[in-house]
Amino acid sequence: MKTLSKYFKVAHVLLLWGLVVYVGCRTNKNDPTASLPILGNVKINDIKTTSVQASCSISKVGVGSDGSSSIKEYGICYATKEKPTISDTKLKAGEKTDIPVDFQVTISGLTANTKYYVRAYVLHEGDPVYSEELAFSTTAQKAPEVTTGTGENITSTSLEVSGKIANIGSSDVVQHGHVLSETNQTPTTSDFKTELGTANAPKDYKSGFSGLKANTTYYVRAYATNAAGTGYGSVATIKTANVVASTVTTGNVTNITTSSADVGVTRNTLGTTTNGQVGICWSSTNQTPTIADTKRENGSSNAPEFFNINLTNLNPNTTYYVRGYATTAAGTGYGEVKSFKTNAAVPTIGYTSASFSTIVNLESDDDRIALRCTLTTNGAQIVEYGFVVHDSKTANPTLDNNVLKVVSTTSINGYGVILSGIKKADIAKLEATNNFRAYIKTTDGVYYGSSQTFSYTYPPEFSSLKFDCNGTSFTVTKYSRTPQITEIGEIEILSTNYAQVTPQTLPPSTSYTTKGYFSIPSGDNSYALYVYNTTGKLISLLPSANGKVYTTNRKTEGGSLQAPCSSYPWRLVIPYVKMANGTVYYPNPPSIKPVEKCFIDCTVK
Numbered sequence: 001m002k003t004l005s006k007y008f009k010v011a012h013v014l015l016l017w018g019l020v021v022y023v024g025c026r027t028n029k030n031d032p033t034a035s036l037p038i039l040g041n042v043k044i045n046d047i048k049t050t051s052v053q054a055s056c057s058i059s060k061v062g063v064g065s066d067g068s069s070s071i072k073e074y075g076i077c078y079a080t081k082e083k084p085t086i087s088d089t090k091l092k093a094g095e096k097t098d099i100p101v102d103f104q105v106t107i108s109g110l111t112a113n114t115k116y117y118v119r120a121y122v123l124h125e126g127d128p129v130y131s132e133e134l135a136f137s138t139t140a141q142k143a144p145e146v147t148t149g150t151g152e153n154i155t156s157t158s159l160e161v162s163g164k165i166a167n168i169g170s171s172d173v174v175q176h177g178h179v180l181s182e183t184n185q186t187p188t189t190s191d192f193k194t195e196l197g198t199a200n201a202p203k204d205y206k207s208g209f210s211g212l213k214a215n216t217t218y219y220v221r222a223y224a225t226n227a228a229g230t231g232y233g234s235v236a237t238i239k240t241a242n243v244v245a246s247t248v249t250t251g252n253v254t255n256i257t258t259s260s261a262d263v264g265v266t267r268n269t270l271g272t273t274t275n276g277q278v279g280i281c282w283s284s285t286n287q288t289p290t291i292a293d294t295k296r297e298n299g300s301s302n303a304p305e306f307f308n309i310n311l312t313n314l315n316p317n318t319t320y321y322v323r324g325y326a327t328t329a330a331g332t333g334y335g336e337v338k339s340f341k342t343n344a345a346v347p348t349i350g351y352t353s354a355s356f357s358t359i360v361n362l363e364s365d366d367d368r369i370a371l372r373c374t375l376t377t378n379g380a381q382i383v384e385y386g387f388v389v390h391d392s393k394t395a396n397p398t399l400d401n402n403v404l405k406v407v408s409t410t411s412i413n414g415y416g417v418i419l420s421g422i423k424k425a426d427i428a429k430l431e432a433t434n435n436f437r438a439y440i441k442t443t444d445g446v447y448y449g450s451s452q453t454f455s456y457t458y459p460p461e462f463s464s465l466k467f468d469c470n471g472t473s474f475t476v477t478k479y480s481r482t483p484q485i486t487e488i489g490e491i492e493i494l495s496t497n498y499a500q501v502t503p504q505t506l507p508p509s510t511s512y513t514t515k516g517y518f519s520i521p522s523g524d525n526s527y528a529l530y531v532y533n534t535t536g537k538l539i540s541l542l543p544s545a546n547g548k549v550y551t552t553n554r555k556t557e558g559g560s561l562q563a564p565c566s567s568y569p570w571r572l573v574i575p576y577v578k579m580a581n582g583t584v585y586y587p588n589p590p591s592i593k594p595v596e597k598c599f600i601d602c603t604v605k
Contacts (some may be wrong), residue, residue: 010267016341037062037071037122039131049112049139049170049228054078054091055104056120056131061097069098070124076105078118086121086128112170113140117169119465140171144224148178148233156214156243162206163222163233165199173199175225179232179564185219186235199224204474214330215242232498236424246326248278250335251306258316258343258379258402265298265335266306267322276328280309287321288337295325316345316379317444347382348439349449350374354436369456373438373449382412386420392433396451399439404429422488430456432481458482459585460577476577 064070079088093103112189147215149162177194181187222233324335352373390397
């Protein structure tokens with residue numbers, strides 16, 4: 001039994017030796033000197049939300065088949081599962097090395113708040129060699145940590161406030177500053193904010209706000225924003241300084257005209273600031289006018305003081321609202337509102353006169369009387385203008401009390417002449433003496449000129465004029481206001497008595513065999529009919545109804561009296577009426593008839 005036991009011990013030793021020899025042959029083939037690389041433990045540093053630092057060391061490079069290092073590549077591999085391999089994600093740290101090395105890689109692009117497994121690896125002639133596994137977790141996303149400081153340099157319209165980024169959070173700060181609100185007690189970046197830019201490390205900073213209201217409480221806090229969100233500091237309550245504007249009293253409105261007025265204003269107190277403007281503001285539509293409406297400054301003032309300010313370029317007949325003001329850096333103080341109405345525009349009516357037409361042919365409806373006056377509108381809006389006429393017993397005729405109203409059609413542009421004519425059809429409405437005056441109807445009322453008087457004698461009227469071989473006949477009509485007629489007759493002038501009145505021949509026409517007319521002295525623009533005797537002496541000058549030289553009708557042929565056929569004798573027949581006052585009236589125009597008209601084929605137009 002002892003011999004058998006000894007035999008088994010020897011067999012066991014031989015088996016172990018055989019296994020060692022087999023393994024050595026498998027590791028490095030037939031080279032008994034070959035060995036594997038040896039890796040240290042992986043270390044993890046600077047863990048963040050999306051990155052981490054991983055390091056390791058090769059403590060022994062190992063020996064390849066040729067007796068040198070067998071390392072071809074080394075690095076780190078990782079995954080979210082255990083036992084990561086190079087088939088997962090790997091980061092190469094280096095290639096062939098103959099000596100032990102320490103190496104480090106940055107693993108980025110990780111998912112926040114996630115668990116990862118990491119191992120170091122070495123690639124050599126054999127299968128990959130891995131280190132022991134190490135697990136780690138990335139941090140969660142984190143907004144910056146900020147603190148709000150205190151208010152500084154506070155005025156009535158501005159303030160400064162400090163702040164601090166205590167921790168930038170899980171990523172760099174993309175914007176930071178302060179947020180402020182008058183109404184929101186927890187202001188955010190949706191309210192008014194300052195923007196001071198990026199930051200990649202903790203820092204102190206300060207923001208300034210301007211354009212604020214005086215004596216007003218504001219809510220403000222620091223903020224910083226990164227990829228994870230916005231972090232806020234605590235809310236600070238800051239009140240701007242109190243300021244007081246000037247106090248003002250609006251004075252009386254005086255010297256009101258159609259386009260101007262004087263308004264007083266008193267600056268009673270200066271307020272908390274000085275060097276302000278004092279003035280008046282006004283409007284015809286805004287019943288509480290401000291300096292945004294029309295205003296007039298009186299200049300700066302540093303003390304309580306009274307001013308009287310003239311307002312100009314106002315519209316007539318318009319209500320205005322007005323009040324004093326004083327503006328300083330503290331704001332604008334206003335006085336009470338007062339109102340006034342400008343005077344209505346009153347046109348000016350000048351001297352009024354009447355003139356009479358020289359035309360006495362009453363078969364015409366031409367104007368018999370021309371009424372004239374001057375007018376200045378003074379800005380009034382004219383609706384109608386003309387004249388009103390009454391008898392001599394009514395000195396001041398009006399639009400409601402007149403016997404004749406004559407509306408003018410002439411154009412008036414600020415200043416001009418009213419000219420209106422009384423026609424034949426209206427003559428019968430008049431007396432021998434009449435009162436009249438001009439009137440102007442505006443949008444504000446009716447205005448009259450001074451009362452004037454004119455007298456007009458209604459002349460007799462010639463009608464039914466007839467001339468033939470048996471003589472001349474005509475009718476004279478006397479109206480109620482026609483003066484007394486003392487003589488009616490006709491003037492007959494034969495061609496044989498007046499050699500200088502020489503008929504001239506005109507070209508034949510379809511109506512006449514021949515036709516002649518009296519030659520008019522050269523340059524004689526009055527076209528008066530001069531009658532001479534055979535010796536050339538002027539023996540008669542036919543007057544018109546107004547006592548002046550009788551003027552022919554310029555509308556007749558050439559403005560001349562017409563004659564019959566020049567080869568025959570002729571006569572001029574002029575009917576007339578003589579009045580008690582010596583005035584002689586003639587029809588217009590007179591008639592010319594040939595003596596031999598009954599015996600020849602000759603007519604006169």
